Amino acid sequence: MKNNWEPKIVAFLCHWCSYAGADLAGISRIQYPPNIRVIRVPCSGAVNPLYILKALREGADGVLVSGCHPGDCHYLSGNYFARRKFFILHELLQWVGIEKDRVQFSWVSASEGQKFSQVVEETVEKVKKLGPAKKLVKEFTFHV
Amino acid sequence: MFEKEIRRKSEELLETKTVDMVIGYTSGSLPFQARPVLISSPEDTEQLVWNHFSSPNLARYLLPYRDSSKKIALLAKGCDARAVMVLIQEKQFPRERVHIIGLPCPGMISKTKLEKELGEIKEEDFSFEKDTFLWQGKKWEIFPFLEDTCSRCRYPNPPLYDELIGEKRELWGSSSTDYLEKINGQSEEERWQFWEEELSRCIRCYACRNACPLCYCKECFAESDLPRWVSGVPTLSDNLFFHLGRSMHLAGRCVECGACERACPEEIKIGLLPLKVEMIIKDNFSFEAGLSLEEDAPLLTYRETDPGEFIK
Numbered sequence: 082m083k084n085n086w087e088p089k090i091v092a093f094l095c096h097w098c099s100y101a102g103a104d105l106a107g108i109s110r111i112q113y114p115p116n117i118r119v120i121r122v123p124c125s126g127a128v129n130p131l132y133i134l135k136a137l138r139e140g141a142d143g144v145l146v147s148g149c150h151p152g153d154c155h156y157l158s159g160n161y162f163a164r165r166k167f168f169i170l171h172e173l174l175q176w177v178g179i180e181k182d183r184v185q186f187s188w189v190s191a192s193e194g195q196k197f198s199q200v201v202e203e204t205v206e207k208v209k210k211l212g213p214a215k216k217l218v219k220e221f222t223f224h225v
Numbered sequence: 226m227f228e229k230e231i232r233r234k235s236e237e238l239l240e241t242k243t244v245d246m247v248i249g250y251t252s253g254s255l256p257f258q259a260r261p262v263l264i265s266s267p268e269d270t271e272q273l274v275w276n277h278f279s280s281p282n283l284a285r286y287l288l289p290y291r292d293s294s295k296k297i298a299l300l301a302k303g304c305d306a307r308a309v310m311v312l313i314q315e316k317q318f319p320r321e322r323v324h325i326i327g328l329p330c331p332g333m334i335s336k337t338k339l340e341k342e343l344g345e346i347k348e349e350d351f352s353f354e355k356d357t358f359l360w361q362g363k364k365w366e367i368f369p370f371l372e373d374t375c376s377r378c379r380y381p382n383p384p385l386y387d388e389l390i391g392e393k394r395e396l397w398g399s400s401s402t403d404y405l406e407k408i409n410g411q412s413e414e415e416r417w418q419f420w421e422e423e424l425s426r427c428i429r430c431y432a433c434r435n436a437c438p439l440c441y442c443k444e445c446f447a448e449s450d451l452p453r454w455v456s457g458v459p460t461l462s463d464n465l466f467f468h469l470g471r472s473m474h475l476a477g478r479c480v481e482c483g484a485c486e487r488a489c490p491e492e493i494k495i496g497l498l499p500l501k502v503e504m505i506i507k508d509n510f511s512f513e514a515g516l517s518l519e520e521d522a523p524l525l526t527y528r529e530t531d532p533g534e535f536i537k
């Protein structure tokens with residue numbers, strides 16, 4: 082591993098809470114590591130487990146999925162459905178020997194700019210410890 | 226083994242036009258094999274067989290008749306009946322068009338295991354009794370020769386049927402060599418090694434998916450062009466992607482029949498992945514697929530008290 086290696090982390094943020102939380106961190110000039118590549122989704126419940134696998138396949142070193150706190154979902158219960166899916170996927174990934182911290186989850190509300198920055202810091206820290214991802218990364222490129 | 230009763234019942238159902246077709250088993254083209262057969266005339270019911278090799282999950286064969294008006298009788302072991310229940314619940318087949326002939330399962334035997342232990346074998350030298358068989362003048366226990374899925378079977382008796390042929394049976398004792406338990410106890414590195422070794426052999430023929438009664442999508446994500454999730458090339462990473470994706474699709478739906486694993490030409494322990502997902506769901510969301518027509522599938526519902534400690 083090169084000393085100056087920096088992990089690439091794909092972050093799926095829900096439009097109503099976590100994305101707004103990231104925005105707040107931005108306008109409040111709260112610093113956080115620039116390793117994340119944000120993909121805005123309507124709801125954490127809209128994050129298909131295949132998106133997470135796909136991000137890892139395309140070479141992300143880590144994935145962060147963040148949504149509204151339980152009870153605060155804009156669509157009332159999307160994040161509760163998401164929690165079940167993510168729990169299963171997380172356990173399954175570990176069971177095939179993929180590092181637990183490659184895929185991380187958080188609840189960040191629109192008013193938690195500070196928490197957003199902490200979550201990103203912690204996520205990056207944990208992925209850095211693991212080093213570059215290898216296990217699900219595609220072995221060649223194809224063109225659609 | 227109730228073969229006569231099954232034939233007689235099927236004949237009667239066809240003769241009285243209670244059903245238009247019977248889906249059952251007939252002798253395979255190779256020894257120690259039974260294959261699915263669709264029978265529509267009463268005289269053909271003589272072809273039906275029922276033995277320790279009647280393993281294919283017949284629920285799969287209902288699917289082409291989903292949009293027909295045919296009424297179908299289906300022979301169903303525990304796992305076939307569970308698969309039918311999932312299909313009914315998912316509105317893939319109407320309850321009133323399937324007549325389930327429930328068969329308490331005697332346990333399906335693996336030909337590979339027989340050959341490994343006994344060497345060269347001929348079908349006519351075997352005579353099967355309850356839980357044992359006679360071969361070369363000696364009595365053998367069936368249990369060590371069962372298919373992996375059958376040796377860990379928790380529901381040999383069909384949970385849903387219109388009539389039952391045979392006597393309900395008890396569970397087998399537990400198997401100490403079960404891979405599921407073995408992998409549960411391993412370290413991350415060992416687990417990776419196991420799956421790397423298994424999945425590098427995968428040639429992505431999709432036989433596992435095609436044998437599965439619950440993989441009925443018109444277009445599978447593995448072969449979709451837009452979006453294109455994986456390539457068709459059987460690299461380790463894309464094999465893993467396919468099997469993880471498939472296991473997630475089977476979450477709360479897999480009935481542990483092992484049809485996927487038996488279909489695999491590479492003898493990959495592929496049924497373990499959807500099975501593990503089922504165990505995660507059973508332990509955390511107290512749900513098992515194909516046991517009730519009323520209970521919501523686990524991913525279509527939630528509880529506020531679901532595990533959440535893994536989320537920051």
Ligand code: SF4
Nearest residue numbers: 427428430431433489
């Ligand atoms: S049947 Fe076996 S080789 Fe074929 S795709 Fe499934 S796991 Fe791979």
Ligand code: SF4
Nearest residue numbers: 437479480482483485
């Ligand atoms: S995934 Fe395998 S064990 Fe589960 S229902 Fe499908 S074929 Fe049966």
Ligand code: SF4
Nearest residue numbers: 440442445446471474
């Ligand atoms: S793997 Fe998924 S998409 Fe493919 S047939 Fe099975 S359930 Fe459908």
